[in-house]
Amino acid sequence: MLSRSTACRGAQRAARQQAVRPAQRGLASPASGSFQYQSGEAQGVKYASRDFAGPTTTLALVAKAGTRFQPLPGLTEGLANFAFRGTERRSTLRIVRESELLGASLTAHHSRENLVLEAKFLRDDLPYFVELLGEVASSTKYLPHVYAEEVLPMIHFAHKRFLASVTDMATQSAHALAFHRGLGVPTASSAPTPYTKYLDAETIEWYSKMAYAKPNFAVVANGADHGEFSKWVGEFFENVPSAPIEQTGVGADQSKYYGGEERIAHDGGNAMVIAFPGSSSSTGKFYKPELAVLSSLLGGQPAVKWSAGFTKLGQAAAPGAKVKTTSAIYSDAGLLYTTITGSAKAVAETAKASVDALKKIAAGEISSEEVAKAKAAAKFKELEHGQDIRAGLELTGNGLIHNTQPYQIDEVAKAIDGVSEEAVKKAAKELLESNASVSSVGDLFVLPYAAELGLKV
């Protein structure tokens, strides 16, 4: 005898698929959400969100607690590594297991200006993770043994990794030359002194009461309904301190550009960083979109495979050298830098070629076609960067904390569209007139001095 379920299985399946299909969306279908973030404030906590269509949400707590703002060295790293450890209500293990069950991922990372606690999860779980971030900010237990067993080893690894990487060393050194303190503080401990001398669990707890005070952080969500999000933020961030425990004023001054030269001997490779004063974030006061265009005009890395690319440095690079130009933007200053790595000889040649390329741009020896290409590349990079959720969240949070306005990518793209050829040439000329920050790490016998390259330091 046939059971009813067996007999009509086919029909059932057909009916079911009909019913289900309209509700599903292909991965390639366009998202209805825009780049624009909606911002608001609930009980003193600043937040922003955009309802990016899709089944997942990325939630971030962006705190103004990057290495720039740390009153003692190593505090930011300590605080980042203490994130998602045991709180008053849950243990580390429970936080991990619960988020695993919900299929989420939790990360904590820091940059020069921000400490970012990030959670990625399925859309339905928004309240759970807003609560978790609220809990991390307000009631993490900073226990000495957790510091000794779990936090300190991570800081030590970061230090070892830093020492092994010539690129990191050169980049940090260029920042230190350019900004001295504040933005110049290295993001990873450059020596063990910070964590052997200044750091312990109590100091980190003290710093957490500044970093996670209401005026100093913002909560940003990507892929969450704004109304719902604001409700949960209002509910779960009640217990965070409403004012920092102490006003240190570290890093609050306007960043000043100095410039200079540093040479570090290293046998783990060769790297040179040639840096110039750059543009601040579009939410800051010193925003210069032409520097983004100049950065992609200098470039170095091809966007198309099997070709050197149109960029000036991509064509000028000696074989065996890798070149990359970055326009690092911070809230009130920026650094435009070219990183060259590879064999010592190739690095030396490429460094010379890159300064020559900049001089040519300043002298106006570029075609308008190249500028047009650079503009398109800069715009694409900016918009792609905006779609890269992680970067967008940090920039938005940063904008909210410093200037109480979110970072709007559409506007940045428009600003880049409006850059003229003359502006790019003028920017290049200004860079050459200003003091450069030149850092060489590696075989110092071969690597050139800034004066040999024809730069002012």
Place this chain on the structure above:
Amino acid sequence: MSAPSLAPFIKKRPWLSRWMKPLSEYYCHAAGYRQLGLRADDLLPEENDVVQTALKRLRPQEAYDRVFRLRRAVQLSMSHQLLPKEEWVKPEEDVPYLQVMITDIEAEMAEREDLESMIIQKRQKNAAQSAQSGH
């Protein structure tokens, strides 16, 4: 590491606690460890994972003091002597410095056990969905 104890029962009842207190003081004195300069927590058996973990979490100064007390007590015991009376551990010094950590560690271990043996149930909404689509 914690043995069953009547203490919480007694502590909850002030009248009973007032009644038992002299008795407990007498008992602690008669046990004789204070005369050797030890605290009650120094007597806990340490040959197990829980107490070993707790000992690792002691602050350096606390760990040093503990070893000092133990060595002094061994020395006294071997020479069949007691400390001079003014060096006896006073009742207010006899604080449970290790027991608090042991309680925490036991809770952590119990939690780990619980999470390991957890039975996961799908949320009703999701369960309904997957039943419908036949997975």
